[in-house]
Amino acid sequence: MSFQGVKPTDEWVVVENAHEAIISKETWLRVQEFRKERCPAQTPPALTGANHALSGLLVHETCGARMVIDIAKGRKNKCYVYYTCSTRRTKAKEHCEGIRVRADQIEPYVLDAIYSKLLSDERVEALFRDLERIRANLAKDRDVKLGSWKRELSRLDAQEERLVTAVADGKMPPEAAKGRLEKIAKDRIEVQKRIDGLGTLVDVRQLRVTQDIIVGLRASVQAMIRTKDPRQIRTFLSRFIEKIVVGKDHITIHGSLEKARKTDQATNGSYHRLAWLPGQDSNLQPSG
Known part of the structure; x- marks a missing residue:
């Protein structure tokens, strides 16, 4: 320390490997890159989870973890937005095989399914x-x-x-x-x-x-x-959609009539879980 505070970095005395590392250097660099990508100053607001209609609703079928927004860059530095399994993203492939779907593909697909099948x-x-x-x-x-x-x-x-x-x-x-x-x-x-x-x-x-x-x-x-406001869509869906389970070749929408009710009055009805699968008509009976 100097009388003005911390010494300049070029005056530091650094002893390599003086203490055993808690995490590997590769993991450290990966985390730093992840933080850089997710930094609000670096990531456009439109690419964050808050600005996508299905944020918080998608679940990976294999591990049951929520799917989160991920960003990948293609040619000419163009950004592509995906929903990806949070387990795979944070714990690597040995914990989950993972799944990743394009946001601009799954969002209209699910919304069309809700509109056409559930109505x-x-x-x-x-x-x-x-x-x-x-x-x-x-x-x-x-x-x-x-x-x-x-x-x-x-x-x-x-x-x-x-x-x-x-x-x-x-x-x-x-x-x-x-x-x-x-x-x-x-x-x-x-x-x-x-x-x-x-x-x-x-x-x-x-x-x-x-x-x-x-x-x-x-x-x-x-x-x-x-509507063009994803927050409004998400708020609307959250009133009656419990979760949307994403598998390799199918999507299952779980909803609850009880969740959609605005009253706290007791009723005699049972809890209904409604499911929809591609290629099948909407089932009015409880799915499980």
């Missing part, structure tokens, strides 16, 4: 049937709560009437009843808030699934998956 006429009708069942369960739960809270209002009304009568008959001094009446008034407000908070439910049982509805739903989904 068939049969699938949309099944979706509305499931929606009807959910609504019925919610309506039942709402009716139970509404009945309970209305009975509570009746109990508070009866309690208030008894107190007022007791004061009127001279059986209770007004001062003694005041605090209890104020509590009843507060409790009544809280119960009424709960009743008002239930709102109203749309009776989807009266909604007939017409071709216009199917076309409209498809158009909405198509507009979403055709």
Whole structure:
């Protein structure tokens, strides 16, 4: 050390192999190259995982690891973006045989599959049937709560009437009843808030699934998956896609009806895992 800080590097005394290396020199150089490639200052934003529609959804079938964005340079220094197995990339081939697919090929392929297979006429009708069942369960739960809270209002009304009568008959001094009446008034407000908070439910049982509805739903989904914002696509897919498993010659899309539901109300339905394979029609039954 000098009085100004660290000595210039040309004045350092370096003893080669003074300590046993923790990692090999080849591994060190590989990591440095990897860090350089992934540096935001070196990598265009469009080539990072955050800017791709399927980031976080693709899984390698062999090892079960997530697939991450990888970049390769071709002729004239042109960059190509791939989804690659994270196990192979970080732990080398002895841990996984690895797989790598072009992002610009798999993304439209998967999105087209979701649009065409998962939004068939049969699938949309099944979706509305499931929606009807959910609504019925919610309506039942709402009716139970509404009945309970209305009975509570009746109990508070009866309690208030008894107190007022007791004061009127001279059986209770007004001062003694005041605090209890104020509590009843507060409790009544809280119960009424709960009743008002239930709102109203749309009776989807009266909604007939017409071709216009199917076309409209498809158009909405198509507009979403055709947007140029990959973050919006990924957010949309994450609502009902659990994972997309990539094999050597096939892709399996795993989705969950439970994941798509926005309510935390309990339902009687079981967990459904939907799968699609190339060359086969979409299967409405649980795949596993």
